[in-house]
Amino acid sequence: MKRVDYFFKGIKIDPNEKFISNEKIVSVNNSEIKEEINQIKNNLFPIINPVKVITLKSGEYHLTQIIDKDKTFKNIRIIIKENSKVKLYDFTKSTYSDKNMHFSNIEIIIEKESKVYYLKIDEFKNETIYSNTEIEVEENAQVDVDLIGFNQGKTFNNFKINLRGKHAVGNFKAIAIANQGTENLYEVAINNYAPLTKGDIWQKAVATNKGSNQLFTTGFIAPKCSKAENYQESRVLLLDDAANGDVSPILLIEHHDVLAGHAAGVSRVNSDELYYLMSRGITKHEAEKLITLAFVRPLIDSLPTEELQESTLLKVNSFLNN
Amino acid sequence: MKQLIIKDLHVEIEGKKILKGVNLTIKSGEIHAIMGPNGTGKSTLAAVIMGDQKYTVTAGEIHLDSENILELEVDQRARLGLFLAMQYPAAISGITNSDFIRSAISAQGKNDESLIKYIRRLENNIGELKMQRDMANRYLNEGFSGGEKKRNEILQMKMLKPNFAILDEIDSGLDIDALTVVGQNLTEEISNRSSELGLLMITHYQRLLDYIHPTHVHVMLDGRIVESGDANLAKKLETDGYEKLKDKYGITEIEEEENKRVSIGSCATAVGVGASNEKS
Numbered sequence A: 001m002k003r004v005d006y007f008f009k010g011i012k013i014d015p016n017e018k019f020i021s022n023e024k025i026v027s028v029n030n031s032e033i034k035e036e037i038n039q040i041k042n043n044l045f046p047i048i049n050p051v052k053v054i055t056l057k058s059g060e061y062h063l064t065q066i067i068d069k070d071k072t073f074k075n076i077r078i079i080i081k082e083n084s085k086v087k088l089y090d091f092t093k094s095t096y097s098d099k100n101m102h103f104s105n106i107e108i109i110i111e112k113e114s115k116v117y118y119l120k121i122d123e124f125k126n127e128t129i130y131s132n133t134e135i136e137v138e139e140n141a142q143v144d145v146d147l148i149g150f151n152q153g154k155t156f157n158n159f160k161i162n163l164r165g166k167h168a169v170g171n172f173k174a175i176a177i178a179n180q181g182t183e184n185l186y187e188v189a190i191n192n193y194a195p196l197t198k199g200d201i202w203q204k205a206v207a208t209n210k211g212s213n214q215l216f217t218t219g220f221i222a223p224k225c226s227k228a229e230n231y232q233e234s235r236v237l238l239l240d241d242a243a244n245g246d247v248s249p250i251l252l253i254e255h256h257d258v259l260a261g262h263a264a265g266v267s268r269v270n271s272d273e274l275y276y277l278m279s280r281g282i283t284k285h286e287a288e289k290l291i292t293l294a295f296v297r298p299l300i301d302s303l304p305t306e307e308l309q310e311s312t313l314l315k316v317n318s319f320l321n322n
Numbered sequence B: 001m002k003q004l005i006i007k008d009l010h011v012e013i014e015g016k017k018i019l020k021g022v023n024l025t026i027k028s029g030e031i032h033a034i035m036g037p038n039g040t041g042k043s044t045l046a047a048v049i050m051g052d053q054k055y056t057v058t059a060g061e062i063h064l065d066s067e068n069i070l071e072l073e074v075d076q077r078a079r080l081g082l083f084l085a086m087q088y089p090a091a092i093s094g095i096t097n098s099d100f101i102r103s104a105i106s107a108q109g110k111n112d113e114s115l116i117k118y119i120r121r122l123e124n125n126i127g128e129l130k131m132q133r134d135m136a137n138r139y140l141n142e143g144f145s146g147g148e149k150k151r152n153e154i155l156q157m158k159m160l161k162p163n164f165a166i167l168d169e170i171d172s173g174l175d176i177d178a179l180t181v182v183g184q185n186l187t188e189e190i191s192n193r194s195s196e197l198g199l200l201m202i203t204h205y206q207r208l209l210d211y212i213h214p215t216h217v218h219v220m221l222d223g224r225i226v227e228s229g230d231a232n233l234a235k236k237l238e239t240d241g242y243e244k245l246k247d248k249y250g251i252t253e254i255e256e257e258e259n260k261r262v263s264i265g266s267c268a269t270a271v272g273v274g275a276s277n278e279k280s
């Protein structure tokens, strides 16, 4: 299995494994966090293969899983067979909160000519979560990812899409809401390893009430990848002074004949927009909610079913009310 | 009957004096027009009545009946029945016009209307304003043309039914046909709700006043209302311009320059909150 080499080689899934203390990952210093992440990746995890390999053909699949006291969650490899159309719904919820670190490791290999929609909705409670997702996209294959985070604890989300074959396409969209107690750290990368590949990252995160969102986005175009494209847009909206957020966009380009671009920013609620809404009688809190919904709306509107759109809108609302 | 009373209002922005003692009383059923050269403080007056926090009131009072509204937030003032059709309304991508107006209606405690009734009323009003049908579902003012934004302000006024409406240059940016449409809509609104609606229109042109006949016309110069009269005052201004009045009240270029100097001194401290569109 040569493919396996592509990956960051899996994570040990024993929840009792002590590799890093909870306190450390709380650190707000980005460079420190980065360093720790690298340590996690490079040194601390023994290399093991995912415990489960699933092969899928065209169809809709649910990976829904509950995190409870004893169980860590997924450690799987999914192989999407050539020429398939697959929808993957991955809803992960925790019903139980503890102080342990929980791990998730998902590897998806999309064989050539296949098209995959992958929706991942995380609702993590007070655990510290390390979630690793890596997707390999082969020639003429495409992946569209929607990632939604309603996390209440510390979450490190590492998401990587590798465009391996010519004309491979990776579109990544994510929204995250951080409220009191939430510390989201997203590290998202799309790597163009072949000519004519196309990657796009779109990420919006909202923080309120001492919540925190840190976004690290990386676009990498390898040498000799002519006509590759890599775009990213990542924005953080802060609803109050206590909220916290940061964006670090990186483009690493090792070839000249490519297209790439990034837009990033951390902003507060626009005072002109707020004034306009309030001038029609809408309270400040309500106006901020409307502005927040507007901010994350493009992803919600593109969700595949109306039920999903509605339930996600409701969750954004209730998450902001907490 | 309600009254909006403005007494000796002094307003500054970033240390620059803009309003220098404005007195004005508007009663329900009255239609006031304020005219005046660019930069004399007309929009400032409108924004301060509405409660825009950018401006500092250094002296004076604004009362809505017995309530001192200077102590209230923008949204509270709106819920008391104040409405401002803005000269430059904000655009917000991601909030549909329809959702926005419905939120406003329910915020104002008028949410006894069913969704179906609401949509029917909204569509009716959109039709009456000869706006494009899809305006309800488009994002708030996003990509609207100048004239479409103005009509959208009137749409909100028709939906929200305020007690006092301030229309800041509602006629600018409207083509000739659109001016007729907006004029007719306002006339109808006034005749339907005459006893419960007070209007304050800021305009540069007689055109609008041909549709909506003001009961009172005021001229603002350099932060003060210097003359008040009936509809004839507007007609006189249309032919005479402001020069004579400027001479009469001693508004000279020197004073304008002084103003300029003050504003240059303060512009470096401008605070930009919420630039949501910065790109790198």
Ligand SMILES: Nc1ncnc2c1ncn2[C@@H]1O[C@H](COP(=O)(O)OP(=O)(O)OP(=O)(O)O)[C@@H](O)[C@H]1O
Pocket (backbone or CB within 6 Å): B013, B014, B016, B018, B036, B037, B038, B039, B040, B041, B042, B043, B044, B045, B087, B263
């Ligand atoms: N943020 C600001 N900083 C400095 N000066 C300001 C600021 N906002 C407004 N002003 C000044 O206040 C004065 C009054 O502005 P205002 O918008 O009230 O004028 P207006 O009478 O409505 O003019 P117009 O007819 O052009 O709409 C102008 O000289 C303007 O430049």
Ligand SMILES: [Mg+2]
Pocket (backbone or CB within 6 Å): B042, B043, B044, B087, B168
């Ligand atoms: Mg003006």
